[in-house]
Amino acid sequence: xxxxxxxxxxxxxxxxxxxxxxxxxxxxxxxxxxxxxxxxxxxxxxxxxxxxxxxxxxxxxxxxxxxxxxxxxxxxxxxxxxxxxxxxxxxxxxxxxxxxxxxxxxxxxxxxxxxxxxxxxxxxxxxxxxxxxxxxxxxxxxxxxxxxxxxxxxxxxxxxxxxxxxxxxxxxxxxxxxxxxxxxxxxxxxxxxxxxxxxxxxxxxxxxxxxxxxxxxxxxxxxxxxxxxxxxxxxxxxxxxxxxxxxxxxxxxxxxxxxxxxxxxxxxxxxxxxxxxxxxxxxxxxxxxxxxxxxxxxxxxxxxxxxxxxxxxxxxxxxxxxxxxxxxxxxxxxxxxxxxxxxxxxxxxxxxxxxxxxxxxxxxxxxxxxxxxxxxxxxxxxxxxxxxxxxxxxxxxxxxxxxxxxxxxxxxxxxxxxxxxxxxxxxxxxxxxxxxxxxxxxxxxx
DNA sequence: ATCGGCTCGCGCAA
DNA sequence: TGCGCGAAGCCGAT
Numbered sequence: 001x002x003x004x005x006x007x008x009x010x011x012x013x014x015x016x017x018x019x020x021x022x023x024x025x026x027x028x029x030x031x032x033x034x035x036x037x038x039x040x041x042x043x044x045x046x047x048x049x050x051x052x053x054x055x056x057x058x059x060x061x062x063x064x065x066x067x068x069x070x071x072x073x074x075x076x077x078x079x080x081x082x083x084x085x086x087x088x089x090x091x092x093x094x095x096x097x098x099x100x101x102x103x104x105x106x107x108x109x110x111x112x113x114x115x116x117x118x119x120x121x122x123x124x125x126x127x128x129x130x131x132x133x134x135x136x137x138x139x140x141x142x143x144x145x146x147x148x149x150x151x152x153x154x155x156x157x158x159x160x161x162x163x164x165x166x167x168x169x170x171x172x173x174x175x176x177x178x179x180x181x182x183x184x185x186x187x188x189x190x191x192x193x194x195x196x197x198x199x200x201x202x203x204x205x206x207x208x209x210x211x212x213x214x215x216x217x218x219x220x221x222x223x224x225x226x227x228x229x230x231x232x233x234x235x236x237x238x239x240x241x242x243x244x245x246x247x248x249x250x251x252x253x254x255x256x257x258x259x260x261x262x263x264x265x266x267x268x269x270x271x272x273x274x275x276x277x278x279x280x281x282x283x284x285x286x287x288x289x290x291x292x293x294x295x296x297x298x299x300x301x302x303x304x305x306x307x308x309x310x311x312x313x314x315x316x317x318x319x320x321x322x323x324x325x326x327x328x329x330x331x332x333x334x335x336x337x338x339x340x341x342x343x344x345x346x347x348x349x350x351x352x353x354x355x356x357x358x359x360x361x362x363x364x365x366x367x368x369x370x371x372x373x374x375x376x377x378x379x380x381x382x383x384x385x386x387x388x389x390x391x392x393x394x395x396x397x398x399x400x401x402x403x404x405x406x407x408x409x410x411x412x413x414x415x416x417x418x419x420x421x422x423x424x425x426x427x428x429x430x431x432x433x434x435x436x437x438x439x440x441x442x443x444x445x446x
Numbered sequence: 447a448t449c450g451g452c453t454c455g456c457g458c459a460a
Numbered sequence: 461t462g463c464g465c466g467a468a469g470c471c472g473a474t
Binding site for chain 1: 465466467468469470471
């Protein structure tokens, strides 16, 4: 049974007699998906078929082929798994605000269910769809362990203020999932014509997409790397991190399932705690920021002490100034920074510690902090497999804009924003080895 | 190797 | 109104 606090009704329409549609968006998986479970529950109580629908918006077509393939491969697996459960799946291409109401009408849908995202584009789509539908539109937070609006009703100042709220609710929300039984009633739908959606899909051997690959990735991490997580997570050469973020971003793995499995692992407590802090507190804090601050993707959204401080230093002379193109092509004077950019471009991922360093140097070497923000967001959105995600926006705001952080002593360009430099990296890990690995032609084995 | 200071404001205790 | 303390650090002193 889905906790009713996970679910919100987005319009005031009455249920009618017809199939239940789950409009899958952020949570692209069958297992451990509260939105799918809620839709199933509705379908069962109304004795109606369930249809899962994915809308492929044209705006996503600008994403690099790697991202597109990663997502579509994952969706092919979703289709196959749903098929084995006797649940039809279909993909519509076009703007969701046009396609979804049209589809709901065509299928004579009785209820529509969707998953939750705090991003503006998603909120805009849902608002429009909720207004057009003649039937209820439910939104289910299937991404967070504690539903974003239950964890806190306002923008949190820092992890310190958010942590006790989330942790106190874990006893209620960090619960086990149950399996889905195959459906007996089904709606007839044509299978997805994958050839029409993309010419050829080839898997990226460095990073296999999909729910099964995500589950394997988690399993490997828990068995072989979690035990050194606390000590080695800030060493990009150690390969101690989970590498789950692309799967989490596309919803190919559930954060809640990940947390449950982590808690059960026999790694030392210090490592489990360190990983759960990142997985739960910091990840869900980024949804909180995007949910309650409309300017999450720009300088405007930053805390006022940071804006004041950065602005008062925006006229400071910069030792180096690069254009967005120079950043993009890894053409700065510093091999370490260029290596991080190469890692991002070649693999679609950037190590957590290096992502902070990478963003802070963009601040240091841009004409203005506003421009730095734009450059960092657009590079991350374009190249990171977990781009266009609350984590990315919040991470850039933390690095460049002191979000959720405290002020530190004042220095040129940075103002009171926490400073990082290459000697800090050198103290923590072997810089030369990191550079060599990033400059290699075929990335990437730790 | 380790430690304190840097600096602001939230949230709670009083 | 006062006080403790904080998402990942740096720097200089010991």
